[in-house]
Amino acid sequence: xxxxxxxxxxxxxxxxxxxxxxxxxxxxxxxxxxxxxxxxxxxxxxxxxxxxxxxxxxxxxxxxxxxxxxxxxxxxxxxxxxxxxxxxxxxxxxxxxxxxxxxxxxxxxxxxxxxxxxxxxxxxxxxxxxxxxxxxxxxxxxxxxxxxxxxxxxxxxxxxxxxxxxxxxxxxxxxxxxxxxxxxxxxxxxxxxxxxxxxxxxxxxxxxxxxxxxxxxxxxxxxxxxxxxxxxxxxxxxxxxxxxxxxxxxxxxxxxxxxxxxxxxxxxxxxxxxxxxxxxxxxxxxxxxxxxxxxxxxxxx
Amino acid sequence: xxxxxxxxxxxxxxxxxxxxxxxxxxxxxxxxxxxxxxxxxxxxxxxxxxxxxxxxxxxxxxxxxxxxxxxxxxxxxxxxxxxxxxxxxxxxxxxxxxxxxxxxxxxxxxxxxxxxxxxxxxxxxxxxxxxxxxxxxxxxxxxxxxxxxxxxxxxxxxxxxxxxxxxxxxxxxxxxxxxxxxxxxxxxxxxxxxxxxxxxxxxxxxxxxxxxxxxxxxxxxxxxxxxxxxxxxxxxxxxxxxxxxxxxxxxxxxxxxxxxxxxxxxxxxxxxxxxxxxxxxxxxxxxxxxxxxxxxxxxxxxxxxxxxxxxxxxxxxxx
Numbered sequence: 001x002x003x004x005x006x007x008x009x010x011x012x013x014x015x016x017x018x019x020x021x022x023x024x025x026x027x028x029x030x031x032x033x034x035x036x037x038x039x040x041x042x043x044x045x046x047x048x049x050x051x052x053x054x055x056x057x058x059x060x061x062x063x064x065x066x067x068x069x070x071x072x073x074x075x076x077x078x079x080x081x082x083x084x085x086x087x088x089x090x091x092x093x094x095x096x097x098x099x100x101x102x103x104x105x106x107x108x109x110x111x112x113x114x115x116x117x118x119x120x121x122x123x124x125x126x127x128x129x130x131x132x133x134x135x136x137x138x139x140x141x142x143x144x145x146x147x148x149x150x151x152x153x154x155x156x157x158x159x160x161x162x163x164x165x166x167x168x169x170x171x172x173x174x175x176x177x178x179x180x181x182x183x184x185x186x187x188x189x190x191x192x193x194x195x196x197x198x199x200x201x202x203x204x205x206x207x208x209x210x211x212x213x214x215x216x217x218x219x220x221x222x223x224x225x226x227x228x229x230x231x232x233x234x235x236x237x238x239x240x241x242x243x244x245x246x247x248x249x250x251x252x253x254x255x256x257x258x259x260x261x262x263x264x265x266x267x268x269x270x271x272x273x274x275x276x277x278x279x280x281x282x283x284x285x286x287x288x289x290x291x292x293x294x295x296x297x298x299x300x301x
Numbered sequence: 302x303x304x305x306x307x308x309x310x311x312x313x314x315x316x317x318x319x320x321x322x323x324x325x326x327x328x329x330x331x332x333x334x335x336x337x338x339x340x341x342x343x344x345x346x347x348x349x350x351x352x353x354x355x356x357x358x359x360x361x362x363x364x365x366x367x368x369x370x371x372x373x374x375x376x377x378x379x380x381x382x383x384x385x386x387x388x389x390x391x392x393x394x395x396x397x398x399x400x401x402x403x404x405x406x407x408x409x410x411x412x413x414x415x416x417x418x419x420x421x422x423x424x425x426x427x428x429x430x431x432x433x434x435x436x437x438x439x440x441x442x443x444x445x446x447x448x449x450x451x452x453x454x455x456x457x458x459x460x461x462x463x464x465x466x467x468x469x470x471x472x473x474x475x476x477x478x479x480x481x482x483x484x485x486x487x488x489x490x491x492x493x494x495x496x497x498x499x500x501x502x503x504x505x506x507x508x509x510x511x512x513x514x515x516x517x518x519x520x521x522x523x524x525x526x527x528x529x530x531x532x533x534x535x536x537x538x539x540x541x542x543x544x545x546x547x548x549x550x551x552x553x554x555x556x557x558x559x560x561x562x563x564x565x566x567x568x569x570x571x572x573x574x575x576x577x578x579x580x581x582x583x584x585x586x587x588x589x590x591x592x593x594x595x596x597x598x599x600x601x602x603x604x605x606x607x608x609x610x611x612x613x614x615x616x617x618x619x620x
Contacts, residue, residue, distance in 0.1 A: 021483035121571065135572055165345035165510065167569045170554035174568055192484060195556030218560050236488040237558040238513035240540060246495065246517050248488045256453055 001259060002041070003028050003210040007284075008188075010154060015180070015187045017197035017218065019233075020207035023257045026190045029207070030156050033188075034073050035063040051153065069099050072152040076159040078139035082131040088142050089115070089127030095149045114145040118175055137168035141175065148179050155180070158190045173200060194237055198222060203290075206230050209257040209265035212284070216291035226293045228272045264296065272297060304371065306472050306504045307334040307357065307390075312366035314352050324576045326352040328528040330366075331603075334472065339498060339505040341515035341536070344525035345551070347576060350508050353525070354474045357506065358392045359383055370472070388418045391465035395477040397457035401449040407435075407460050408445045414468050430467060437500070438463045438493060455486035459493070466497065474506045479514055491518050512555055516540055521609075524548050527573055527584035530603065534610030544612040546589045583615070591616050 003025040010016045020026050032043050035055060048055040050071060055063065067073075075081045083091055089111050096107035108127075115123035118141040131139055140160060147155060157176065161169035177200070180187055189201060197204050197218060204221055206214040206229065214227040225231045232249050249271060258265055267277040276296050285298040314327040327349040334340055342350045355361040357368055359375060367374050370390060375383055394400035401410060411431045414420070421427040435442055438459045449457055458478060465473050475494070479487040495518060498505060509515050515522060516536060523533040524545065532545040543549045550567040557564065569588050574580050583601050586592040596615055603611040604618035612618075 021485060119570075137572065166512075166554040167345060167550060168572075169556075170566060170568055193556060194484075194558035198558050198560045198562070199556045222558070222560050232485060234558075236485045238488070238491075238517050239557055239559065240513040240516050240552060240555045241557050241562065241564070243516060243537070246488055246492045248492045 001044070001210065001261060003032070004259075004261070005046075006207070006210070006212050008205045008212065008215065010186045010188050012153070012186055013180075013184050014203065015189060015201045017201035017204040018188055018190045018207065019192065019194065019197055019204055021192055023209065024207040025210035026207055027158055028210075030073065030158050030188065030190055034067060034071065034156060035060075036067075036073075068095070068150045068152070070150075070152050071154045071156070072147040072150050073156040073158065074140070074143050074147055074160050076162050078136055078143050078160075079131055081143055082139055084131055086130075087128050088131060088134070092142065092146050092149060095146050099150055110149065111145075114149055115142070117148065118142070118145045119171075120145075135168075136164050137171065140164065140168075140172050144172070144175055144179065148183070151183055152185060155185055155187045156190070157187060159192070160189075161196075162192075194222075194233065195239075206233070209259055211265055211294060212292075213266065213295070214291075214293050216288075220288070220291050226287050226291070226298065227266075227295050228270045228297070229266045232271075264294075303336050305333045305369075306336055306338075306371065307506075308367075308369040309333070309353070309357070310367045310369070312353065312356060312368065313364045314349070314356055314361060315364045318577075322577050325528055325579050326576060327356070328579065330525075330528070330530055332523055332530060332533065334504050334506060336471075336504060337498070337502050338521060339495075339507060339519045341519035341522040342506060342508045342525065343510065343512060343515055343522060343551075345510060345573070347527075347573060348525040349528040350525050351476055352528075354392070354476055354506065354508050357472075358387075358390055358474055360392075385418070388414075388420075388468045389471045390474070391468060391470040391472070392474045392476065393458075393461050393465045393478045396481050397454065397461045398449065398481075400461055401457060401464075403449050406446050406448055407440070407452075410460060410464055411435075411467055414464060418468055420468060434463045434467045437466070437497065439489075453486075454482055455489065458482060458490055462490075462493070462497075466501065466503075469501070470503055472504045472506065474508070476508045477510070478507075480509065480511060487514070494518060512540075512552065524551070527579065528576065529584060529613065531585065531614070532610075532612045533603075534606075535608065538608055538610045542610075544606055544610070544617045545585075545614050546591060547585045583613075 006029055018026050031037050033048055037043055092111035092114055093107035096102045096110045112123055112127060115126060120126050120138060120141055161172050191197060201218050204218050205212055208229050214230045225234050235249060258268060263279060264277040264282050267273045274296060282294050282296045283300055284292050284294045285300050287293050287298055309330055309332050312327055312330040316324040316326060318324055330353055344350050356363050363376050368376050370386060375386060408431060412427050415427050415430060421430055432442060440459045479490050491514060507519055519536050522536050522539045523530050526547050532548045543552055550569045553567045571588055582597040582599055586596040601613040601615045603613050606612055
């Protein structure tokens with residue numbers, strides 16, 4: 001069981017950060033929300049509510065309409081998300097034709113407008129470019145353009161800037177934020193970079209080995225992380241604006257995540273592990289309003 | 302000043318890719334690395350930082366310029382003459398999975414440099430040296446007969462570091478050694494690199510696009526853009542008082558993991574010019590808010606701003 005009992009919510013116009021390291025189940029969770037889990041992965045249990053409707057009761061063709069039109073996703077490697085054999089412009093105008101039922105000419109015009117909106121230089125020329133002619137940053141702009149074209153209510157962005165340079169990352173996030181403001185869109189932002197979370201998100205969800213370890217507002221979690229794993233992450237942060245002494249935690253170098261069903265999955269690396277942690281899976285406790293932790297240190301009252 | 306460990310003088314590296322098309326990867330780079338220094342070489346993709354590093358370890362032949370190791374020009378040596386020098390100039394690569402031979406165990410991987418450089422006379426001596434280096438990089442001895450696939454990413458990178466250090470080098474070139482690692486592992490590797498430098502006293506050239514890592518590990522920083530060094534100086538100077546507009550934009554773009562941090566972000570427009578058609582004058586002029594006509598005409602030289610801080614900007618030099 002890769003992802004076990006994950007609960008999270010995203011409210012209208014809100015940005016929620018989904019944080020965790022490799023193998024924590026961030027992407028698996030996102031794909032499950034989009035209904036894109038593919039064999040052998042499947043959603044075994046649970047509900048996914050979107051705008052008051054249960055997505056798991058939808059048929060594949062109903063999901064096809066929802067994806068793109070009201071829920072969109074952008075992926076980590078922008079280049080591999082584009083069709084290498086199609087002009088960039090054709091890929092964008094197809095969105096308008098399929099999702100909005102526009103005619104060819106109208107869709108073409110809209111696609112051009114979109115490229116302009118995401119600041120692609122020489123948009124007329126780039127309409128007829130293949131993805132390999134564009135840099136990684138430009139490909140991600142094209143994907144943002146395709147996403148905006150659908151005007152979704154929810155955007156799931158899975159590490160949208162990993163592999164891009166920091167100055168390009170700053171450009172892309174500026175663009176996404178602007179789109180989000182203009183279209184009053186909610187966003188679930190998947191990242192391993194706590195800096196990105198601190199800057200863009202209002203709330204955050206910390207995952208480890210397929211469990212949600214802590215959920216809360218970004219301000220509260222950064223100020224007072226409760227879960228030993230979150231504490232470790234916050235202590236491992238380096239920052240560029242001031243010199244910090246690197247003092248790695250003495251215990252808890254994560255070499256391998258364990259996906260046990262009968263104990264706390266962080267217990268083998270946890271500096272605060274108790275006997276009960278190795279025997280029983282902790283339940284989620286509210287430590288303060290809007291701040292939840294899954295840890296035996298905070299027993300349910 | 303002590304005799305430098307490495308001097309790079311007027312380094313150029315160009316690649317002919319197609320008829321009449323040349324990629325100008327590195328253009329006139331000069332710098333000096335002193336003993337026991339950790340110097341960060343930073344910049345974004347295509348700025349020439351990795352090419353510079355590869356020239357230093359002679360994975361690439363330079364187009365023009367000299368690289369001196371303890372005063373001896375390594376670019377003038379034949380590969381045969383250079384071979385013994387490899388003992389003192391070692392490299393750690395970005396991806397520990399790609400840079401370790403999947404068919405060799407940790408022991409076999411670590412034996413290789415000892416054998417090539419004839420640093421041990423018997424198997425027993427080799428094994429003792431291997432045990433010593435493994436304990437230095439905090440790699441448990443029980444991993445010695447494992448293959449890379451049986452190790453985690455962090456452990457593999459420790460093997461990569463051990464392989465570089467087992468020959469007691471004076472200079473270690475580290476090419477993004479932490480960028481493929483998760484954040485909780487990254488901090489352990491940085492701490493390890495720092496302790497090893499204190500114990501063994503070698504020089505680091507640390508190539509990275511991750512400026513927070515550079516800030517916590519390095520003493521000095523070189524910032525590259527479009528194949529040139531645009532700014533260099535002590536780490537505190539560069540991070541707290543960057544002079545070049547590019548360095549300012551680069552630093553302002555890094556997200557700070559603190560919801561309370563206040564900052565002004567400089568969003569650069571466009572992308573760097575193509576390396577096949579270098580602009581005349583300053584390579585950053587087209588994206589710089591302060592560029593004047595003369596910036597586009599004349600290539601700026603490194604101007605000494607004091608405190609070991611140098612910047613290649615005409616506007617800073619004239620103001």
